[in-house]
Amino acid sequence: MTPGASPVTRSSGEIPDRAAAAGGNHGAGMDVGKAAALHIALADWRRRSTWVDMVMLALRVSLLVLVSAGLLLSLAHNEYSAADWLSFAVFGLTLGSIYALISLGYTMVYGVLRMINFAHGDVFMAGAFGALIVADPLIATGSLFAVLALIAVGAATSAAIAALIERVAYRPFRHRGTLAPLICAIGVSFVLQYTVRGFFGTGSRAYHDIPVLDGVVILGPLQVPLVQLFVILAALLAMGALHLLVQHTRLGASMRAVAEDRETAALMGINADRVVTFTFLIGGVMAGTAGVLYALVFKQIHAFMGFAIGIKGFAAAVLGGIGNIPGAMVGGFVLGLAESFGPAALLSGFGIPAPYQLKDAIAYGLLVIILIFRPQGIFGERLAVKRM
């Protein structure tokens, strides 16, 4: 039931004739002519659209009304100062950088394998815990270098786990063309969660405070926690490195080639299995980096956090257009900003108590809206033909 598949065929000639008749009516004056043209356009639209188009339009209009009403009411309430809004923006970017890093793993794996790695959220979680093992002695040294080492350990842990999962749980099923890899991904997700729970317990854990990242930076009226700036900067660096890798190296070119046409890539001598392993490795590096950065900002990690945050990363990938690397980065930031601005900007005006509790509703609402109105995502392209 696609909106475009309207059974009504346009009877050619009818509309231009009527438009010409309306346009030719000079004596009635400009306004009447315009009104008539509008009327004809409206009639034309009604004739051509199906009930699906009507429902979609109603959805769009009610959404627009709801959003603008929320926005106006919230602004009228004037509950937040300019500094508040700026700090929402910085926090949104912080959250967004973590989502963006995670979503890259989903989008790259989808690009080369056309598969959603539903265990990716737990790969992220495992990175945070991998770094936890070495956190105490490293943090005790008190240098910024220790923080970088922490990130490196988290990234290495996640990369190793991601590559191992691919080898053990996905590769054997790759040529079967069934739901097996998806079921396997869910199973692997549980294995990771309960393994970490076994080693670290059910409760929340945290790294010790890191003195070099404590404190705030004063930017005009704004006090920004230093750790948030660090997270944004580190994420941007990681994404910049990834971009260089994908766009300007032989390995990156081979990855893009396999994503586009695996068979022809083989004719160039590119071993697709190696490219897939490599894709999981760098997806893991990004997820592990995100895991450590998350732990630095939120100061608590637990064995089951990967599910919800992983779904957010997946949402960010879909938002940007799954399979599209810049799209995943932008999608992550859009989601982070929507989560941090949304409650204050849209919900507080309706008098909802503690709107921040509803930030997940905003994030998933955004995902649903994107899927309804632009299913290919912000940067995605419609695939006219199924690729081989």
Added chain:
Amino acid sequence: MTGVSTLLSVHDVDVHYGQICAVRGASLDVAEGEVVTLIGANGAGKSSLINAICRLRPCGEGHIRFRGQDLRALRADELPGLGLVQVPEGRRVFGRLTVMENLRLGAFCRKAARDELETDLAAVLDLFPRLAERRDQAAGTLSGGEQQMLAIGRGLMAKPAMLLLDEPSMGLAPRIIDVIYGAIAAIAAKGVSLLIVEQNAFLALELARRAFVMEAGTITLSGPAASLVDDERVRAAYLG
């Protein structure tokens, strides 16, 4: 075939798609530096045979040897390194990658020094000046003829001992086909062995030394190209 060593030899090969048998008992051979064509109508099984040689399709019986090495034990991506490179049917260039990226990927199987690659790149751009004009354009935006030039150039970047060209004239204007076949002749003149798969039998028979004719999955005729051009059956079936 005396005095020259055999580069590629295919003996009694079958290719199946499920229950359907696309190629039955096909045999052919190409000598070092030789140009051979495999002609036949649409659906005769030519591409299936080529893809079986390149290990993109599994094959049943028989053997496939390249320089005496059994290819059936290898994966598709191990062949370019041996010097056996396919230019696939329908061009199959990487549409989102630029022309230069496509060409450099052609050399993926080589561990060549940078200068050597640059020299080879220059040679390819010399052979197809149109590609030089479009070097930073996404390959998907090229015309069909330019994409065919890119596909051949990409194949050459592997420095092949043998190039398998699958339907290099498909869907191209006569003027462009002349350019492409001119380039193919130039490649052959440099000593690269060629196996050209064609529906357009005239062109291929003009260039090739020997030819194999495929019909309904089996090779029905073979011999020197010059004699096949005059063969009544070939004339009737392909040359009109």
